[in-house]
Amino acid sequence: MAATLPNNAAGAGLALLAYNVASAIKGLCLDETERTARFKRYRLLLVHLAGRMSRFQCKLRLRFCASVETIRRVQRVWKVFQLPTQATAFQ
Numbered sequence: 001m002a003a004t005l006p007n008n009a010a011g012a013g014l015a016l017l018a019y020n021v022a023s024a025i026k027g028l029c030l031d032e033t034e035r036t037a038r039f040k041r042y043r044l045l046l047v048h049l050a051g052r053m054s055r056f057q058c059k060l061r062l063r064f065c066a067s068v069e070t071i072r073r074v075q076r077v078w079k080v081f082q083l084p085t086q087a088t089a090f091q
Contacts, residue, residue, distance in 0.1 A: 029077045045073060 026035050026042060034045060050065040064071050 025077055025081075028080050030073070034073075045070070046077065049074070 022039065022042060025046070026037070030037075030042075030045070034042075037045065049070065052063045052065075054061050054063065064074070066074075
């Protein structure tokens with residue numbers, strides 16, 4: 001029983017972190033009507049998107065199979081949460 005306690009605590013911490021990140025994205029990046037969406041609809045709006053990652057001339061590209069509105073929604077999330085990126089070349 002004691003061996004499962006750290007696993008449960010780690011799982012609960014991970015779930016709490018995921019909830020906080022999703023709540024921040026909903027509050028900062030989505031429209032007013034989308035902010036009140038339940039997490040199932042939120043998954044359909046942002047997480048479950050079909051796409052393809054490709055590398056051409058040392059540039060990674062992500063292509064979505066989605067509507068223009070969905071791609072703009074993802075771009076708003078990327079604009080709010082800008083992460084530093086660095087070009088890499090595979091040898």
